[in-house]
Amino acid sequence: MSLAHDLQYAIELARGAGKIVLDQYGKVRRLTKRYEEAVTDADRASQRHIVAGLRRRYPTDGIVGEENDTGDAITFECPDPHGRTWVIDPIDGTNNLIAGLGAFAVCIGLLEKGMPILGVVFDVTRDLMYSSAKGEGAWLGNQRLRVLDTPLSDSSMLMLTSNLLDPQGVCPQWACRWIGQTNWKIRMLGSAALEATQVAAGVAHGAVTVNGKLWDVAAPAALVLEAGGSITDLAGRPVFPFNLRGYEGAKVPFLAAAPAARDQLLDELRRC
Numbered sequence: 318m319s320l321a322h323d324l325q326y327a328i329e330l331a332r333g334a335g336k337i338v339l340d341q342y343g344k345v346r347r348l349t350k351r352y353e354e355a356v357t358d359a360d361r362a363s364q365r366h367i368v369a370g371l372r373r374r375y376p377t378d379g380i381v382g383e384e385n386d387t388g389d390a391i392t393f394e395c396p397d398p399h400g401r402t403w404v405i406d407p408i409d410g411t412n413n414l415i416a417g418l419g420a421f422a423v424c425i426g427l428l429e430k431g432m433p434i435l436g437v438v439f440d441v442t443r444d445l446m447y448s449s450a451k452g453e454g455a456w457l458g459n460q461r462l463r464v465l466d467t468p469l470s471d472s473s474m475l476m477l478t479s480n481l482l483d484p485q486g487v488c489p490q491w492a493c494r495w496i497g498q499t500n501w502k503i504r505m506l507g508s509a510a511l512e513a514t515q516v517a518a519g520v521a522h523g524a525v526t527v528n529g530k531l532w533d534v535a536a537p538a539a540l541v542l543e544a545g546g547s548i549t550d551l552a553g554r555p556v557f558p559f560n561l562r563g564y565e566g567a568k569v570p571f572l573a574a575a576p577a578a579r580d581q582l583l584d585e586l587r588r589c
Contacts, residue, residue, distance in 0.1 A: 319452075320427075320435050320450035320451060320452075320453060320537070321436060321450065321453060323427065323446055323450070324435055324437070324449075324450040324453065326370075326374060327425045327435060327437045328437055328439075328446060328448055328449075329370075330366070330367050330370045330371070330411070330425060331356055331367075331423045331424075331437045331439040331446070332439065332446070333366055333370070333423055333438050334363040334364075334367050334407060334423045334439075335363075335423050337359065337362050337366055337440040337583075338359045338363050338407075338408055338414070338421075338423065338441055339441055339442070339453060340359070340361075341357070341359040342359075342414065342417075342441075342442070343417060344420075345357040345358065345359050345414060345415060346536065347415045347583075350384070350389070355411050355412050355415060356384060356391070356410070357411060357414065357476065359407075359408060360383070360407050360408045360411055360479045361384050361385075361405075361407070362459060362583065363387055363407035363408055363423060364382050364383070364392070364405055364407035365386075367381060367382075367405050367407060367423075368380055368392065368405065370571060371403050371492065373471050373557060374404070375401070376399045377400075377440070378396055378397075378400070378402065378403055378482070379395035379396060379397065379398075379400060379401065379402035380392060380393075380394045380395075380402065380403050380405065381393055381394075381395060381402060381403070381404045381405070381531060381532065381561070381562050382404075382405040382406075382407065383405065383406050383407065383530065383532045384407060390565075391565065391566045392405075392587070393442065393564060393565070394583050395561050395562075395564075398431070398560070398561040398562045399430050399431070399579065400429070400430075401423065401427060401428070401429050402422050402427070402428045402429075402541075402561055403426070403427055403428075403430070404422070404425075404426040404427070404428060404531055404532050404535035404536070405424070405425055405426075405532060406414055406422075406500075406510060406533060406536070407422035407423060408421050408422075408423065409421060409422045409423075409424050409438075409508045409509060409510040409511070410507050410508035410510075410511065410550070411421060411535060412507060413506075413507045418531060419441075419442030419443070419506065419509075420440075420442075420506045421441060421442070421507075421508055421513060422439055422440050422441060422508055422509055422510050422511050423437075423439040423441060423513075424436075424438050424439075424510045424532065424533075424535070424536040424537070425437045425536055426483050426532075426535030426536035426537075426538070426539055427450075427535075428535060428557075428559065428561070430463075430558055431557060431558030431559045431561060432557050432558050432559075433535055433538040433539035433542065433548075433557055433562060434450065434451040434538075434539065435449065435450045435455045435539055436448065436449050436450075436535065436537060436538065436539025436540045436543075437536055438510050438511065438514045438536050438537055438540065442515075443520060444500075445457060445458070446458060446509075447462075447514050447517070447518070447537075448540075449517075449539050449540045449543040449544070450539070450543070450556070451539070451543065453543035454543060454544075455517050455539075455540045455541075455543040455544040457507065457518060461580075462517050462518050462519060462540070462544045463519055463545055464473075464516055464517060464519055464541070464544050464545045464546040464575040465519050465521075465522055465542050465575040465577065465578070466545055466575070466576070466577060466578065467522075467575075467577060468577045468578065468581075469501070469522055469578045469581055469582075471500045471501075471577070472488065472501045473501050473502065473521075473522045474501070474503075474515070474520060474521040474522065475495065475502070475503055475504070475521060475522060475523050475524070475525070475582075476503075476504050476505070476506065476512035476513070476515055476516070476521050476523070476524035477495070477503055477504070477505050477512070477524075477525050478505065478509050478512060478526045478527065478528070478529065479507055480527065480528045481526070481527050481528075482528070483527065488540035489527070489586075489589065490589040491585050491586050491589030492525075492527075492589075494523075494585075494589055495585075500550065504521070507552070508534055508556055509524075509526040509533040509534070509537075509538045510525040510531045510536060512526070512533075512536065512573075513526070513537035513540075513541060513548075513571075513573040514537045514541075516534070516541050516544075516546050516573040516574065517540035517541045517543075517544040517546060517573075518544075519544075519575075520522065520583075521574065522574065522575050522578035523572060523574040523578050523579075523582045523587075524572070524573040524574075525551070525571075525572050525573065525582075526570060526572075527551070527570050528568055528570070529568065529569050529570065529571060530566055530567075530568060530569055531559065531564060531566075533569070533571050534548065534569055534571050535559075536569075537573065538556065538557065538573070541573045544577065545575075546573060546574060546575050546576065547572075547573070547574050547576065547579050548571055549571065549572050549574075549579075549583070550569075550570055550571060550572070550574055551570045551571070551572055551583075552583075552587065553583045553585050553587075554585075556569060557569050558579045572586070
């Protein structure tokens with residue numbers, strides 16, 4: 318069954334949410350939610366827009382979203398963990414939005430039987446729409462995307478999220494080594510979804526997120542997989558199919574990688 322109509326609708330919802338966010342860009346103030354994480358009224362307005370649209374069109378589908386209106390929990394409406402479930406990050410890169418740094422995205426992913434089958438990552442300030450659906454390819458607008466087919470080299474770019482501390486509050490040795498060397502080009506955008514999407518776009522060989530959540534990976538995973546890449550945890554185990562049952566926002570560390578770089582990057586993560 319074609320996902321083309323579902324994808325087009327998700328793109329429209331992401332554009333509408335992006336307009337809501339952009340209208341508030343430069344005007345938001347930092348609020349806090351559970352665990353003292355940053356949130357803004359723009360995050361909540363963006364998610365309300367997306368959820369309302371999904372409920373109108375797909376009333377029986379599940380929905381998992383990063384926000385709720387009180388900040389005390391995530392949105393988790395998943396009547397069938399093995400069925401279709403939309404996963405929403407209304408603004409990935411909220412701290413960038415607050416600071417006035419224009420690297421943030423609206424993310425909408427669709428899981429079926431725990432597998433990412435559709436993904437939209439909308440880079441709002443640059444008006445770049447990344448999209449994919451299973452069997453339909455990964456796209457930036459009308460440009461088809463493919464992961465890099467070259468091995469790691471001194472010109473390779475690797476993406477890291479800024480929160481690298483492990484559960485014990487320690488920065489992993491591999492991260493210290495990568496940041497301390499000058500061969501691989503290390504970049505941090507402050508948005509896990511935008512960073513992973515650069516793997517799908519053939520810009521970076523890999524992207525590592527240590528403290529991500531399901532909504533950080535669901536949409537870009539669809540892009541990376543459809544572009545020929547892989548999504549694993551930091552030990553090399555598949556992240557998907559994802560067990561949605563009872564999900565409350567647990568961390569989902571992941572590596573997005575081009576095939577020619579995957580094994581070497583995993584070896585680095587394991588050794589260090």
